[in-house]
Amino acid sequence: MATKSADKTLVVVQLTGGNDFMNTIVPYTNGHYYDARNKVVMKQDEVLPISDTLAMNPNAAPFKRLYDEGKMAIIQGIGYPNSNRSHFRGMDIWHTAEPDRVGNEGWLGQAIRELDPNAENVLTGVNIGMGLPRAMAVNGVPVTSVGDLENYGVMTRLEQERLREKALEAFKGIYGQAIGTGPVADYIGQTGLDVLKGADMLADVAERYESDVEYADNQIAKNMRDIARVHFADLGTRIFYTSHGGYDTHANEMPTHPKLMNDVSGAISDFMDDLEEHGKADDVAVFVFTEFGRRMRDNGSGTDHGSGGGAYIFGKNVRGGLYSEYPSLDPSDWEHGEDLQHTIDFRGIYGSLLEQWLDVDAKPIVKGEYEQISPFAN
Amino acid sequence: MSRPHGLLRAGYPYLRTLGMRRVIGYPTDVGWTDDGNALILMRSEGAASVRIWPIEDADLFTDDLKGFGSYGAGDGQMVWPVQLITDGEGHIYISDEATHRITRFDPDGQFVSKFGARGDSDGEFDGPTGISFDPDGNLVVVDSKNHRIQRYTVDGEYLGGFGSHGSEPGQLDLPWGVHVDELGDIYVADWGNNRFQAFSPEGELKIAVGKLGDGEAEFDRPTGVAVDAHGDIYVSDWGNNRVQMFNSEGHYLWSFRGDASLSRVARNYMLTNAMSNRLREMGRIEQEKYLRRPRSVRIDSDFRLFIPDYESYRVQIYQKDVVVLDRTQFAAPLRNPTLEVT
């Protein structure tokens, strides 16, 4: 099945480190919140209320705008059973959708295999950033990972134009001629050519892109812009992935978290605007997640690993609003005596995205059926 | 410039534990400022900086953890910092054995100047480690991989040096920490030879103490050395997880193995973390008080003994408890040991 540009596209944004959900969607009228949080707390008169009980972090004003426009779905209390609050294990679970055992196939990789079963397009799945996330890694599924769009490919360090040409020529010769000398060498030769093919396809993407939207000068904004550039080039990409780090706010949360909120909300709203400007807003949804929420109590300077966080879906075709339940803040309901309980299983949300947006059967990927939500307008 | 005649050695009560993981990352050396702050030099792979931390220990995390410096080879940055010292004006000097240079910071942690270039000629370094001021305000620098000691002005002008590679008395093998006492004598942790040595200002060997082992006056890779105003010598004994103390003649007196308590920040951390408290209840807590891989030892003019407890993310502090005696209160020096009752 060849991919068509009319198909739906999913952009996944990972907030690495465990975003503080309570300080993102703030329960600004709840006494338990103010009891538990001494220093790392959002002041009642500064937050941006979205209801009688909840308010947006004041530094995430662009999110407030998207929410008000009905383009932001907030999934409250998302999580998984038996959280051990480990970054690695947490991410592992999110990436493989396997909370009970250590899985080895990424959930998006499996989706890509469904979307492009013959591995015809090396760009069906594109990661923007260094290193392929495990969510996209499945053996035999070609995925392209672009650290730097301008310099993707091999022999990119050779500055001299002619030298680089000669080098690529030799490279092509070596890898092309490897084919036919044995199965393994064949395979590696083919893979080398795939790299060159992907690089060729991406070669002028950066130059072709034009937009009036001015993204901010930070990493997540640049990555969102690169996603826009590739997407607008119509190369058949169905799944984009990128991540934004720094959310492990054990210390100094009050000075650092606002910038994270500011950067990520700005980057996503700019991306939405860019889609709008290019008439591509209807077919793109952005899913934002983090591996876990943070501890109920603060530690005087920051917050420690917890469970029960939040996730967000953005898009023109998204039905904005609140989904699932905000976890109970009553101390008698705290997990391990210190954490929020999750109220909805993340695998249900994956199911919603896979089945309702990408039209891929979710059951084999999330290994079962979980409560889904209906975040998309039809 | 003369030494006090004697002191009532009463002991070393434990004073305080500073810091915890996340506040202090791998403390490798410590200095102090006049206004009651410790300057904790932190080094691990890919990270290096100085944390400014009140010796009284902070009550809570503050929102503005103070510090300066970052990992890197640029001016004011460091890659493999080893020792930190301050001068009379509060200027801070830090050696860096990866970039082969000594960097000077002002009291606010702003970069002032640097010197040093890699090589083995006079005035060049290969991995400078220990640094200390001599009585004239010049810098004595351990040039570790050249196995020698050099002297510089604070502006980096080479003044001379001595030392050669080997294990004979007076020779050095990958020396690490250094301390120059107020008489100008130079004490060096002779890492590879598992001993410390003291040299006259001219480089003449005065004492050499230690061999490989874990007994008294034996070492497993001594890292740092400090000498207090009484002439007592402290040596951090890395592999044996302790600091050994010697008198000015190099006779073993005491060992410090660590008596850490929970610092105030750690206490506060524990109070907000139910799970870690449960784990602690199941673990062997006694081991927690001991030193792990101390990389330096320092003593200040108030006779507070600072031990950067490298692998436990903290600084342990003892207080020397002594009364200095005058001539009439202290007998003439003994040449020989005696079994007589005093």
Next chain:
Amino acid sequence: MKSERALVAHLMRRAGFGATPSELDKLTMEKTYEEIVEDLVTPERFPALDQSFIDRYYGGEQVAVHVGKWLYRMANTQRPLEEKMSLFLHHVFPVAWGKGEHNPSIYNEIDMFRRIGLTDIRTILLELSHDPAMIFWLDNNENHKDEINENYGRELLELFSLGVGNYTEDDIKAASRAFTGWTFRQPLSLYPSGNYPTEFEFLADDHDYGEKIFLGETGTFDGGDIIDIIARQPATARFISRHLYNFFVEDEAQVPSWNTEPPRNAAAIEKMASVFTETGGQMRPVLREMFNSDFFKQAADFKKVKSPTELVVGVVRQTGEFNSPTPGIYQFALTTLDDSEVESTMAVMGQKLLNPPTVEGWHTGREWIDSGTLSERIRFVESQFEDVSKPGVREMVERVGSLHDDPAHLVSRCLDLLGGVRVSRHTYDSLVEYARGLASMKSGESAGVHNLLQMTASTVDYQFE
């Protein structure tokens, strides 16, 4: 009966501190004489005393307390020769508490003797030269590279190994130079926290590494080399053998006259010395040879004067008062030098254990005895056997039988019960007479067989081993 009772009693007196009647029953029943000797020279065959058990009951810092603990060990050890050899070495290498007043060094030294007493002369002299108490006693801590002190070097040759006449003044100098830098760590002072032990320390900086000529050999000797040479000397073999003979077999003249006075039994000394030389100075073979020799067996007839320690321990063993930790054992050892108001029995008898008078140690043999010491010995014995509630005394009284028995039989049993004591015909007759007299006093409330025991133990013959 595998062995002869009187001979075994003799052996156990000399090689140990005497045997009780029931011990003699058992030994003679089960073992040959040679087997008993083998047991004695192989103390590892028997469990050592549990020092922590002794320390649990006997606490205190005074030297008398430490002597008391040693007495307890001598009285109760299952390895009698081990303790006896410690006592021997304390006689030969006498270090006095009085110079340093540093208790741990002294009792550590005795412990060291206990450990090495049955090894070889090289080990013994080396440990001795490492011993802080000895180093301080003979000033080797003041023996410096640039300022030789010959005290230890001299005594090592004169009193501890070769004896006068077997070395020159130059040899003393060489030996002294070889021991430069052999000193000890300054221990913490007594106040405020009590004594701490000290340790040997070698100061390489203070050692004379130069060439020395010692007993004709040349080299850059250190103390260990000197001891190696000493241990090889025939003079050492003879000197140590004569010491052993003097201590275990027969009272010799006092040590200072040995270079002029020939030994009492030159053949015995030669025999022991040759075993010593053949075995490289091993103590066990020499002792085995000695105890199995005819001269030793015949020495049962010799009048060898018990040292005060031997007397006290022998009596204590027989009365059984201290067969488990019981208060008061230290009182035997009190001296006014160590803050007691009275001198105790051992001090009065002339042996302040752990505190010999000089580097020559005690003059032994008949010099133990003068009118004062003898009356103390008798008074002591008398008082110890007075209390019939002491388990050993009670047992003996029961085994002796009734005063109505034949007086001669009574006396014979008394002599046997006190460890197979042999007495002269004259003494025997006097004791029989006394027994008969006691029997006639039967109406008196206090008279009993214990009086006969007291009298027997008070005889001159009981003063001999």
Next chain:
Amino acid sequence: MKSDRALVAHLMRRAGFGATPSELDKLTMEKTYEEIVDDLVDPDRFEALDTSYIERYYGGEPVAVHVGKWLYRMANTPRPLEEKMSLFLHHIFPVAWGKSEHGHSLYTQIDMFRRVGMTDMRAILLELSRDPAMIFWLDNNENHKDEINENYGRELLELFSMGVGNYTEDDIKAASRAFTGWTFRQPLSLYPNGHYPAEFEFIEDDHDHGEKTFLGHTGNFDGGDIIDIIVRQPATARFISRHLYNFFVEDEVQVPSWNTEPPRNEDAIRELSDVFLESGGQMRPVLRTLFNSDFFKQARDLKKVKSPTELVVGVIRQTGEFSSPTPGIHQFAITTLNGSLVEGPLAIMGQRLMNPPTVEGWHTGHEWIDSGTLSERIGFVESQFEDLSKPGVREMVERAGSLDGDPAQLVDRCLDLLGGITVSENTYDSLVRYASELRGMGGGEEGAPVGVHNLLQMTASTVDYQFE
């Protein structure tokens, strides 16, 4: 010349991490092939690295630092097979930092591999079963007398010793019961003072002392008895031999299909198994047989894909950048999962050392290669050989000679310098053509000057360089 250069180069690549040109000079001059094998299997002949020297320079807690130290050891050890066997055991007993995030245990586990790697299978499995990292990884701490957890028992049989098809579900149950009570003492938590080591602990009360029947034997077995029985099984001999063959000789199919797919070289496996059984599971004789065998020598022509670790260590040995402790070695290993903002080359190439993806470890052979990992491999090699100031690169450039020489000879020297690699005829022709074009470009008018290092880079970027 006592031994054949190409053969020794092959041996040193497989049994170690490759030899530099000067090492090859020395080895071939001084020793026969058999003597070199003897040296390799008897690492005690060479002094171990001074770990205090490594610790002196490389400090820090992230797993990347520990991996960095391991890379340093691999690159600098005078006992290459010792490190290679540790890597082998890490491949077949893969425990991931990610479950416990207890770096200390992972690090000591690798140290244990180093210690037992060349002993015997019994010692190896016993130490493995007592290893806290393994116990936690496979939940044996949750294997209780009254509540059996079969995770460890199952993997011990399936993945660590015999392989599927050689035991029953009942055997798994029996083995699991025998390992009840094998747990570890709770180590102190990370905060506030960092990790403390964990220690094995046997809890007698929690051990099932009852009778078990395992592989036909009956008795009150405990874990040690189970291992004794396992080690005597011909299936174990075959399984371990096939693992060794797969690791040192020729890429096999992935482990899960071993019970259906026959080995590539049945005779070789049989020969190794026989030695294994005869020697009671001793590793040294098996390894000696393996390296001295004809099938190993012939495997020089077989295309065995380097693991990312082998590639990275081989390259840094050749560049000489880390021939003494130098900052940055941990950067090869950093991953975003351990607090880094970027992924290091090992992670991008698909091998997070000390952090394998699953209990099956890494899929090896050609599965190492996809477009992302391959472009990373090439980019890595390219960047490592770029800096002429690195001592190894400088030496190679000097030894390679000038671009003005005969291009074919230049290429020959480059191939030799990179560790005696052999390339296909086509590749060789491409390289020669590239060399002559480089010469034609002279001094270069813009950017960095053209030089021999470009040829070295290209040579190291060939398909053939991806093979061991």
